[in-house]
């Protein structure tokens with residue numbers, strides 16, 4: 001069977017597993033705010049979905065996204081999730097001979113998009129306690145050349161959960177400016193950070209901010225996000241986007257409602273997900289050989305190192321799968337470091353986290369006996 005079929009069946013099986021506890025994709029499984037649910041139901045009742053939405057997004061949503069980011073002079077293109085925004089940027093701005101620079105680990109799909117347009121990819125290794133699991137300006141400076149077209153920074157980083165300071169972001173954007181590169185700032189997880197600095201503050205002319213509603217608002221299955229950049233650049237990206245017929249109208253109504261209740265919703269979500277982080281931290285400390293790489297995480301997940309416990313990430317995932325719990329193997333993010341860790345999301349009901357924590361010691365034991373876990377993606 002072809003790989004894409006195997007992968008699809010894997011996710012279809014997960015999706016159709018009743019009561020599966022999703023810890024594997026950083027999605028948000030807290031109950032939706034009533035105003036967001038109401039907005040979707042009202043949209044369905046009004047049968048708005050017969051029409052295409054405006055191509056760059058509902059004006060109200062575009063305005064609210066800009067307000068949320070605090071970027072006054074930028075333009076917004078609403079997209080089918082952050083991933084469509086990334087696809088458009090990477091495919092449009094990369095070309096044969098251009099270089100795409102990013103971190104390892106990071107999020108792999110934009111690399112694929114840039115390579116599909118002929119770019120060569122440079123991944124800068126950042127996994128390791130010795131450098132605080134973060135990119136340094138010196139590393140970035142050494143990696144870029146006058147061929148660098150895109151510097152792609154996932155910040156907070158998926159999977160590590162580190163978030164960069166204003167001084168670091170300023171240094172990175174200074175490097176980008178020197179070589180004339182676009183700074184693709186993937187801020188999908190910014191709402192979980194104690195403090196987040198937009199590259200667009202320092203380098204408005206060539207920064208592109210990637211925005212998602214999947215994680216903070218819990219709309220992953222509704223596919224809604226955006227890209228934000230200076231108007232001339234958005235004009236270029238709006239010429240031949242993957243979807244020029246407007247994004248899902250129900251999703252846009254949900255996103256508008258979410259931004260309107262964000263002040264009330266987000267602090268509670270963060271209190272709850274940090275509580276889950278703390279519980280996982282305690283449970284991990286009790287199992288010999290397990291360790292959390294970055295704590296607290298500035299995103300809604302934790303990297304749990306399992307290499308010294310003598311279990312492979314794949315075996316641990318397989319052990320948990322048998323209990324109706326999905327966690328993610330590190331190799332999804334990085335072939336180089338993926339054998340060291342699993343990733344566990346924290347925007348889930350407390351009862352799920354408590355169940356995972358209670359089972360953790362037994363699952364490590366069970367994983368030691370699993371020699372051939374099936375294919376994971």
Ligand SMILES: Cc1ncc(COP(=O)(O)O)c(C=O)c1O
Nearest residue numbers: 081082083107158188212214225
């Ligand atoms: C770093 C990063 N960017 C983008 C996405 C995709 O976000 P969306 O669901 O908005 O397409 C993900 C999803 O996990 C991600 O981790």
